[in-house]
Amino acid sequence: MNKGFIRKLAYNKMGIEGGAPLRRAVFSDRWLHSSVVHITIFDGGYFQMSNARRQNYISVHGIKVYGVEVDHQTRCKHYHSNVDIIAIRFPCCDAYHPCYECHKEVADHPVARWSKDQTDEKAILCGACGHQLTIHEYLTHKSACSACNANFNAGCRAHYHLYFDL
Template sequence: MTQIFGLTIDSFGRCVHYHSAVDIVANKCYSCKKYYACFSCHNELENHSFEPWPIEKKTMDKVVLCGACQHEMTYFDYQSSEKCRQCQQPFNLNCMKHHAIYFSEKN
């Protein structure tokens, strides 16, 4: 089982900052390579700020984790679906508001 770090409140990786039924996605920090429930948890627990994952056109890095089933996804898998492809749990569509925090676009 892949560990989700943060100030979590349940087994799906929901944290004290984001804990609705659809807040089940953990993102990997580029600097420390750990999955965190959210950037706020990361920044409270680490000695560096959350560094977004650089996304290139053909990257196949696994950088997103479904907290419900532990399925690791590429950025492109995650962005192309509103739910986990493995367990069908829906994702929080409002997470797109934090896109620039978790991912940096490279051409």
């Protein structure tokens, strides 16, 4: 994105807070799919823009998991029982999230589901051991990790239609 366009957004789409040497601004714009964006304005007219929604992550076994109040085993604000220990990689953004609610809160786009012909994709992260399961492994392994046998939440089956187009 060119600096001229960022400058136009910075001065025409939002109120700018702060003072020298830099100012922080937050705005929402339909062109950016209603995402929250931080623009840092440096002296001399230089801008840095970042999507604030994608910065909310934790590293789980060396893999970034995006969400809200995510713990070291992928539990989140929405699902946090002792068996809520998976994260799902969404095909729309190639990023792991603990649940569809976390995706809705931190991603700047709608959820896309995995198709029937993608069941060999590694898309499930075990929060207990870090093993990445294929969709086929996850759907057929009786709510447990195929590597460490940690139990997953069997109630997640009620939400398969949100993640998988089967």
